[in-house]
Every structure is written in C-alpha cells, then in structure tokens.
Amino acid sequence: MQHDPHDPHATDTNVIQLPAPTAYPMVMSLGIALMCTGLVTNIVIGILGLVLTLWSIVGWFLQVFPHEAHIPVAVEIEPIEISTSRTLGRRAPASEKPRLVIPVETFQITTGIKGGIAGGIAMTVPAGIFSLIKYHSFWYATNLLAAGGFVSWAGASDAFLSEFHLRGALAALIIHGLTSLLVGLLYGAMLPMFPRWPILTAGVAAPIMFTVILHSGIGVISPILNQRIDWFWFFISLIAFGLVCGYVVNLHTKVRTAQFRALPFAVRAGLHTDTFPVIHVDAQEKKDLDHKDKDAQQ
Amino acid sequence: MATQTPVPAAIDQTTETAPRRLVFEVLQDWISTTDHKKIGMLYIGYSLVFLVIAGFEAVLMRIQLAFPNNHAVSPQAFNRLFTMHGTTMVFFVGMPILFGFGNYLVPLMIGARDMAFPRLNAFSFWISAFGGLLLYFSYIGGDGMYGAGSAPDVGWWAYAPLTAHAFSPGHSTDYWTLAVFLSGIGSVGTALNIVTTIISMRCPGMTMNRLPLLAWLYLSMSLLTFVAVGPLSAAQIMLMLDRYLGSHFFDAQAGGSAVLWMHFFWIFGHPEVYVLVMPAFGFASEIIPVFSRKAIFGYTAMVAASIGICFVSLSVWAHHMFTVGLGPAGNAFFTLSTMAIGVPTGIKIFNWLATIWGGKVHFTTAMLFAVAFLFQFMLAGLTGIMLSVAPLDWQLGGSYFVVAHFHFVLVGAILFMIFAAFYYWYPKMTGRLLNEKIGKWHFWIFxxxxxxxxxxxxxxxxxxxxxxxxxxxxxxxxxxxxxxVSTGAGIQTIGTLIFVYNMVWSYFKGEIAGPDPWDAWTLEWATASPPPAYNFATTPSVASRRPLWDLKHPEDTDGQYE
Known part of the structure; x- marks a missing residue:
C-alpha cells in the first residue's frame, strides 16, 4: 500500500508518519532567552541570542515549508486485549421505600422571581412602620441597610440615617432587591420539597432560619447593621416576606420535571396514582442480589 | 445500542533487541523531540527539580521562623527566599507540571497521535525552562555580570513602587521580570496547543459531550491562560519600560499608578489559581470514578461548573486588593463575585462525593490523595469565603491566615492531586507501578x-x-x-523524599503495570505502557464517555445511558 510521505495522517499496516524531531524550537527559545539575558548582562550575549534566533527561524521555516517534515515510524500491530475480570452487579435497593423523593413537579424560575419581588415589597411595610414609629422617618431603615456598603457611614448618627440620601436609597434598593430575588428563587425551588404545610414552611420556619443565620453572621457582613438592628421588627419583616412570597409562589401552576418522564407510563397517563413506584424485591431475590453484588466489581 | 470499534495498540518489538544508545544520542533524542509524551515528561521532570529547589527554600524560611529572634538567614536572604519560593512554585513548578500532565494525557485521552503543533509544543517547553534557569541565574548575575549576584527580593507579586529603580537597584528585579515573561510565552504556547488539539483532533465518535472531564478541564484552563497571562506579560513590558526607558506607568510621583500594577498583576494572579486548580479537578474527575467503580456523577453539571469557574474567576481579582480601599461598590462587587465562585466549585465537590457515594471504593494511594484533596479543598474554599468578606479581609489580609489559606489550596488541593496523578498515571508513563506500600507511607506522613x-x-x-x-x-x-508549623514543614519534606525514593525505586524494580492496571475506562489505557510514539496503531473510535467500559462490558454499554 502506497502512502503520501507528506501526509501526516497516512498510515498503512507497517508505517506511521510522525513529525520529524528537530532542535530548532529549543534553539529558538535559547536565542530568545539569551536576548533577554543580554538586557541585564552584556550585549554580546544578546547578539548571540539574536543570531541563534534568526538561525532557528530559518531552520524551523525550512522544516515546515513547502512540506512539513515527517519520519516514518515502523509499527507492528499486536492487539491488546481489553477485558476485565470484574462482573456487573445490580445493587439491591436499601429499603422498600425510596430514600429520596424528588419532586415530579416544580415551579418555573419566573415564579420564584415574582415571589421574591412581591415578598420584597411586603417586607418594606413592617420595616417602614418600624422606621416611622421609632425614628419618625421612612429612610432610617433604608439607610441602615445601605450603611453596610459605605465605610464612611459606620459612625453615622441617627439623624443622618433618618435623612434621604440618594446613594443610600440606591444601595438599599440593590441590596434589598438582589437579596429578595435570590430568596424568592430559593422559595420557588424549595417549597415543592415541603408541600404539606406551606404557610408554616414559608411564613415561620424559613424566617426563623434566616434570622438565626443572619444573627450569627451580620456582625461580619455589616457591623453597623449589627449594632442598630431591631431583631423583633426584623423578624416581623421576614415573616411578611415569607408569607407573601410563599403565597405568590403557591399561586402559580407547577411544571413537570425530568423526574416525571422517568415515571411508568401508567402513572404519567393518570391511570395509576402511585407517583413513587416502589420496587418490590422478595427476600430470596434480595439475597441473590446481595450475593451477586458482593461478587461484582471484585 | 451503541457500538464501538476495538482499540488495538501496537508494541514495537524491535526495542528488546535494540543496542544500548550513547548518552549523546539520548540527549539529542530528548532535545529534538516533538513527541507530546516526551515533552510532557520533560515538563514534569523539570518541574520536579524546581519543586525540590523551592521546597528547600520553604524549609529554610521555616527554620528561620521556628524560633523568636532567630537569625538562621539574613533579612536580605529571607526576602529573596520568599520571592524565589513563590515565583518558582507558581511559574516553574505549578504551571509546568500541570502542562506536563496535560501534554502527556490529552492527546492519548482523545485518541490523537500528537498535539496539534508539535514544534510549538517543544518551543513552549524550552522557553519556560530557560525562563526558570534565567531566574536562578540571578543568584550569580543579579547585580550585573561584573558585580556580586543577588536574586530578586520584591515578593512574587512585585508591587510598585518597590520595583522602581530607586528601591530596587541592580538587575535582580529585571531577572524576575524577564524570567516570568519567558514563562508566560511558554504558557500561552502550550495553552494554544491544548485548545487546538482538543477542538480539532478528537478521534471519531468523541463529541464534546463525550470528552473526558480531564480534557474539558484542560480546555477551560487553557482558555483562562489566554486571558490571564496577557495582562501579566503586558505589565512586565511596562515595568521594563519604566525601569529602562523612563516611562512612568507605575510611578505615582510622575502621574503613574502603583495600583495599576496591582490590577494588572491580580487580573492574572487570581485566574492563575484556577489555572492551577482546574487540572487538579481534572485529575480528581478521572481518578475518583475509577476507584469508586462508578461513572462520574453529573457529567454535564461538571462541565458547566468548569466553564462557570472559568468565567467567574475572571471577575474576582480585586478581592486581593480590599486593603487598598476599593470603595463600597468595589467591595460589594468583589465580595459577591468571590462568593459566587463557591457555587460551581461546590457543585464539583458534591458531584465527586456523589460519585464516591454507594461506590465500591478502592483506597489505593491515588484514591487516598484524592479523598484528602476533597476535604482539604473544601476547607480551603471555606477560608476563601471568609476572606471574600471585605471587613474580615481588612483584618486578616497580609497576615499568616492568608498564607495558610492559599497553601491549603496550592498544597492541600493541587499538590495532593498532583501526587494522586503520579500514582495513577506513572504506570502509563513508565510501564511500572509505583509501590503502594511506600506510597501509603508517603501519603500518611505527608x-x-x-x-x-x-x-x-x-x-x-x-x-x-x-x-x-x-x-x-x-x-x-x-x-x-x-x-x-516548622515541624510540619519538616515532616512534609520527609514525605516528599519518600515519594522521590518511590519514583526511583519503582522505575527499576516496580511491578510491571501492563496496559490497564486500574481497570480504567478512558482511551489512554487502551494502548501499551509506556505508549508507542504513535500512541495508537489504528485511530480509535468511541461511542460513549467510557470507551473501555463499552469494550469490557458489551452487554451494558454506556452509550445507552448518555
């Protein structure tokens, strides 16, 4: 069988063409390195580097033009047997009930976003009431939230925080808006996992959890907020967020997940209501499977 | 049902009777080689030499710090030690050793005969190697050919204005600049080769959806290298212009900006961490499934997380500059972006754990290192999240807490996975297994x-x-x-010496590995150990992400599940 000596991919049963070895890459890198060394030592070394570089450029060029240099490498084919001594095992289910219930339906991402926006707006009501009652200004709560982002506001007075500041309002809007969206998305993702008591989950459990987490970490994130925050009103605000966000999320229709497609046809068609089919394994079959599993993959 | 073509390899029978070659012939063979495997081993060997040198520098530093009011080395020597240790470990150990593994493994794993540009590949290695030599030549010629030598002493990040002529006379800083610049040329060359090879030289059937995760990680790492190394090289040129041609890029007194250097350096420096850690992720993604006897959990999510890390890591650099005073917007942005990178990284950790979960775990030395990597990388990530919070960084920045954090990443994650990679692929490279008993001593002591x-x-x-x-x-x-802490450094040195002993002993007396000692699933195990120059006698063809699994288990091929 003939092959083109200039075709690097040409192969037959005896010969494979591979790129020819060449020292020019090494010479060129040495030349460039010496030119650099010449800058900090002596110009003679730099000139030597330049000569080597030019020489290697020519040599390298001739290596690849008009045809890339290749060498034939002799091949003697001896097939390598690809096999394994391991056998396949089928793992028996740990129990007759599935350990993990993955929702077959969930909310769309936009649902979480809408919930986050609604919850975020609702949260401003108790926060605003607190601000008005205690400091006679709606802007106190806004500026307090924003103060974590401004180092110069660390020692700001209550009077300063009660005034309107455009950059404070913008910063608070960004912080509050972004956080509300993220928490809304979390609600959208998590509520289908706890379907039994949505009000308890969204309106009580989640606010308690967030309050505890923030209570332990707020000193690091925003020392000024940590000094002045009123935890009672903060908790009330979170409950407002949770109830409204959870309500808005639950208003939306769920969509089917990839898990749904994995269900048996009878379940998908609505002919059977058992959405989590249980794999029944009788005692003898389980014993066989366990035994097989031990043998497998040894 | 998927089908696949067997992947026979060739064994050159003539080597058994070949006459012993002269030293000169061997040297010529290695100097002029364009074979990706030999270049890979050159990279690895050269990195190991620098690892020993930089490790020795670390030990000297720890001896100095082991006791109060100690003067084991002079203050000037100490400054040079931490500069050379950091520069060497990042540019002349970390990057080249990982490029070495990439060079060796990527073409084999995708069924190619060589890298896309074999000569550029050789050039990239040699220019990086000469960069390392130039750096250490500074110990002799740092103040110029006719003066006493002195190595760079400006720290591995060489902040302005310390690098200005007024504060850094002589040539020591120039050696640092030029050596790192040369290393950058080599890095970009190899990255270009890896990207081109993966994009255009995959064997039939190997779609991007079937690409081994290691190749995906090297692709991401190489793309990141393009973006990250450019600014550093530009900054090196600007620094040379400042020092020799009177420009004022980083001279604050003449209208320049020292902070500009910090931005240039860290827009390289932080992605560089991911350039180093992504190959380690690749090693973990190959080793953990094989020794858990399971396919990787969440392949698509792993790929998406890799690409996600690639992009997000480009937007976090200024968290190294919180103490400079970035202002509220900068602090908030870089805090959030740094925290965000924990999401794709967390996905990876969960997927590795899910791969191990329920598997039939074989605790070989490679797997032990991989498991330790999982825990240590998670801890490194947690201290990273702590440091991403600007107020905490104001307290801890510039302290030994930061040193501990990034050594958890560089040693606890990257070096541990490099050790794992050695135990896993050494048999492929040499034909002999590393001794498992010595390996376990190495693991536990280290x-x-x-x-x-x-x-x-x-x-x-x-x-x-x-x-x-x-x-x-x-x-x-x-x-x-x-x-x-210094005692721990000494114990790690003992562990490393055991590893070196194992490498040498096993090379001569190790158990013969055969082509597939781990019963693995990717293409490199379908050819002889060590592979012939042409890798595969016939071009392989694959039908799933685990082509060797398909061949070993034709009754239950992977393709039907992918």
Missing amino acids: LIGFHLCFDLMHIPGMLGMPRRIYTYEADRGWFLLNFL
Whole structure:
C-alpha cells in the first residue's frame, strides 16, 4: 500500500508518519532567552541570542515549508486485549421505600422571581412602620441597610440615617432587591420539597432560619447593621416576606420535571396514582442480589 | 445500542533487541523531540527539580521562623527566599507540571497521535525552562555580570513602587521580570496547543459531550491562560519600560499608578489559581470514578461548573486588593463575585462525593490523595469565603491566615492531586507501578505534616502575625505555633523524599503495570505502557464517555445511558 510521505495522517499496516524531531524550537527559545539575558548582562550575549534566533527561524521555516517534515515510524500491530475480570452487579435497593423523593413537579424560575419581588415589597411595610414609629422617618431603615456598603457611614448618627440620601436609597434598593430575588428563587425551588404545610414552611420556619443565620453572621457582613438592628421588627419583616412570597409562589401552576418522564407510563397517563413506584424485591431475590453484588466489581 | 470499534495498540518489538544508545544520542533524542509524551515528561521532570529547589527554600524560611529572634538567614536572604519560593512554585513548578500532565494525557485521552503543533509544543517547553534557569541565574548575575549576584527580593507579586529603580537597584528585579515573561510565552504556547488539539483532533465518535472531564478541564484552563497571562506579560513590558526607558506607568510621583500594577498583576494572579486548580479537578474527575467503580456523577453539571469557574474567576481579582480601599461598590462587587465562585466549585465537590457515594471504593494511594484533596479543598474554599468578606479581609489580609489559606489550596488541593496523578498515571508513563506500600507511607506522613503545618498556620495569622515577617519577639506568643508549623514543614519534606525514593525505586524494580492496571475506562489505557510514539496503531473510535467500559462490558454499554 502506497502512502503520501507528506501526509501526516497516512498510515498503512507497517508505517506511521510522525513529525520529524528537530532542535530548532529549543534553539529558538535559547536565542530568545539569551536576548533577554543580554538586557541585564552584556550585549554580546544578546547578539548571540539574536543570531541563534534568526538561525532557528530559518531552520524551523525550512522544516515546515513547502512540506512539513515527517519520519516514518515502523509499527507492528499486536492487539491488546481489553477485558476485565470484574462482573456487573445490580445493587439491591436499601429499603422498600425510596430514600429520596424528588419532586415530579416544580415551579418555573419566573415564579420564584415574582415571589421574591412581591415578598420584597411586603417586607418594606413592617420595616417602614418600624422606621416611622421609632425614628419618625421612612429612610432610617433604608439607610441602615445601605450603611453596610459605605465605610464612611459606620459612625453615622441617627439623624443622618433618618435623612434621604440618594446613594443610600440606591444601595438599599440593590441590596434589598438582589437579596429578595435570590430568596424568592430559593422559595420557588424549595417549597415543592415541603408541600404539606406551606404557610408554616414559608411564613415561620424559613424566617426563623434566616434570622438565626443572619444573627450569627451580620456582625461580619455589616457591623453597623449589627449594632442598630431591631431583631423583633426584623423578624416581623421576614415573616411578611415569607408569607407573601410563599403565597405568590403557591399561586402559580407547577411544571413537570425530568423526574416525571422517568415515571411508568401508567402513572404519567393518570391511570395509576402511585407517583413513587416502589420496587418490590422478595427476600430470596434480595439475597441473590446481595450475593451477586458482593461478587461484582471484585 | 451503541457500538464501538476495538482499540488495538501496537508494541514495537524491535526495542528488546535494540543496542544500548550513547548518552549523546539520548540527549539529542530528548532535545529534538516533538513527541507530546516526551515533552510532557520533560515538563514534569523539570518541574520536579524546581519543586525540590523551592521546597528547600520553604524549609529554610521555616527554620528561620521556628524560633523568636532567630537569625538562621539574613533579612536580605529571607526576602529573596520568599520571592524565589513563590515565583518558582507558581511559574516553574505549578504551571509546568500541570502542562506536563496535560501534554502527556490529552492527546492519548482523545485518541490523537500528537498535539496539534508539535514544534510549538517543544518551543513552549524550552522557553519556560530557560525562563526558570534565567531566574536562578540571578543568584550569580543579579547585580550585573561584573558585580556580586543577588536574586530578586520584591515578593512574587512585585508591587510598585518597590520595583522602581530607586528601591530596587541592580538587575535582580529585571531577572524576575524577564524570567516570568519567558514563562508566560511558554504558557500561552502550550495553552494554544491544548485548545487546538482538543477542538480539532478528537478521534471519531468523541463529541464534546463525550470528552473526558480531564480534557474539558484542560480546555477551560487553557482558555483562562489566554486571558490571564496577557495582562501579566503586558505589565512586565511596562515595568521594563519604566525601569529602562523612563516611562512612568507605575510611578505615582510622575502621574503613574502603583495600583495599576496591582490590577494588572491580580487580573492574572487570581485566574492563575484556577489555572492551577482546574487540572487538579481534572485529575480528581478521572481518578475518583475509577476507584469508586462508578461513572462520574453529573457529567454535564461538571462541565458547566468548569466553564462557570472559568468565567467567574475572571471577575474576582480585586478581592486581593480590599486593603487598598476599593470603595463600597468595589467591595460589594468583589465580595459577591468571590462568593459566587463557591457555587460551581461546590457543585464539583458534591458531584465527586456523589460519585464516591454507594461506590465500591478502592483506597489505593491515588484514591487516598484524592479523598484528602476533597476535604482539604473544601476547607480551603471555606477560608476563601471568609476572606471574600471585605471587613474580615481588612483584618486578616497580609497576615499568616492568608498564607495558610492559599497553601491549603496550592498544597492541600493541587499538590495532593498532583501526587494522586503520579500514582495513577506513572504506570502509563513508565510501564511500572509505583509501590503502594511506600506510597501509603508517603501519603500518611505527608498528610500529618501538611495538617500540622497549615492548620496551625491560620492561628498566628489571626493573632496578628504578618506574612513576610523576618523574625518576631518572644513575648508575642507566636513561638509554639511557629515551631509546630516548622515541624510540619519538616515532616512534609520527609514525605516528599519518600515519594522521590518511590519514583526511583519503582522505575527499576516496580511491578510491571501492563496496559490497564486500574481497570480504567478512558482511551489512554487502551494502548501499551509506556505508549508507542504513535500512541495508537489504528485511530480509535468511541461511542460513549467510557470507551473501555463499552469494550469490557458489551452487554451494558454506556452509550445507552448518555
């Protein structure tokens, strides 16, 4: 069988063409390195580097033009047997009930976003009431939230925080808006996992959890907020967020997940209501499977 | 049902009777080689030499810091030690050793005969190697050919204005600049080769959806290298112009900006961490499934997380500059972006754990290192999240806490996975297995030394011990901790020496590996160990992500599940 000596991919049963070895890459890198060394030592070394570089450029060029240099490498084919001594095992289910219930339906991402926006707006009501009652200004709560982002506001007075500041309002809007969206998305993702008591989950459990987490970490994130925050009103605000966000999320229709497609046809068609089919394994079959599993993959 | 073509390899029978070659012939063979496997081994061998040198520098530093008011080395020598240690470990150990593994493995794993540009590949290696030699030549010629030598002493990040002529006379800083610049050329060349090879030289059937995760990680790492190394090289040129042609890029007194250098450096420096850690992710993604006897969990999510890390890591650099004073917007942005990178990284950790979960785990030495990597990388990530919070960074930045954090990444994650990679692929490279018993001694001794050293190193940092400090007073309460940290460094040295002994001993007396000693699933195990020059006698064809699984289990091929 003939092959083109200039075709690097040409192969037959005896010969494979591979790129020819060449020292020019090494010479060129040495030349460039010496030119650099010449800058900090002596110009003679730099000139030597330049000569080597030019020489290697020519040599390298001739290596690849008009045809890339290749060498034939002799091949003697001896097939390598690809096999394994391991056998396949089928793992028996740990129990007759599935350990993990993955929702077959969930909310769309936009649902979480809408919930986050609604919850975020609702949260401003108790926060605003607190601000008005205690400091006679709606802007106190806004500026307090924003103060974590401004180092110069660390020692700001209550009077300063009660005034309107455009950059404070913008910063608070960004912080509050972004956080509300993220928490809304979390609600959208998590509520289908706890379907039994949505009000308890969204309106009580989640606010308690967030309050505890923030209570332990707020000193690091925003020392000024940590000094002045009123935890009672903060908790009330979170409950407002949770109830409204959870309500808005639950208003939306769920969509089917990839898990749904994995269900048996009878379940998908609505002919059977058992959405989590249980794999029944009788005692003898389980014993066989366990035994097989031990043998497998040894 | 998927089908696949067997992947026979060739064994050159003539080598058994080939006459012993002269030293000169061997040298010529290695100097002129364009074979990706030999270039890979050149990269690895050269990196190991520099690893020993930079490790020795670390030990000297730890001896100096083991006792208060110690003067084991001079303050000037100490400054050179931490500069050379950092520069060497990042540019002449970390990057080249990982490029070495990439060079060796990527073409084999995708069924190619060589890299896309074999000559550029050789050039990239040699220019990086000469860069390393130039850096260490500074010990002789740092002040110029006719003066006494002195190595660079400006720290591995070489902040302005310390690098200005007024504060850094002589040539020591120039050696640093030029050496790192040469290394950058080599890095970009190899990255270009890896990207081109993966994009255009995959064997039939190997779609991007079937690409081994290691190749995906090397692709991401190489793309990141393009973006990250460019600014550093540009900054090196600007620094040379400042020092020799009177420009003022980084001269604040003449209208330049020292902070500009910091931006240039860290827009390289932080992605560089991911350039180093992504190949380690690749090693973990190959080793953990094989020794858990399961396919990788969440392949698509792993790929998406890799690409996600690639992009997000480009937007976090200024968290290294919180103490400069970025202003509220900068602080908030870089805090959030740094925290965000924990999401794709967390996905990876969960997927590796899910791969191990329920598997039939074989605790070989490679797997032990991989499991340790999982825990240590998670801890490194947690301290990283702590440091991403600007107010906390104001307290801990520039302290030994930061040193401990990034050594948890570089040693606890990357070096551990490099060790794992050696235990896993050494048989492919040499044809002999590394000794498992010695390997386990290596693992446990190194693990103890690592945790003694770097766990405790966090504490003096929290107590206020600054990094780069030459010595300290006895009444600061740092002695015992520093002594234990130094002891840990010594134990790690013993562990490393055991590893070196294992490599040498196993090369001559190790058990013969055969083509597929781990019963693995990717293409490199379908050819002889070590592979012939042409890798595969016939071009393989694949039908799933685990082509060797398909061949070993034709009754239950992977393609039907992908």
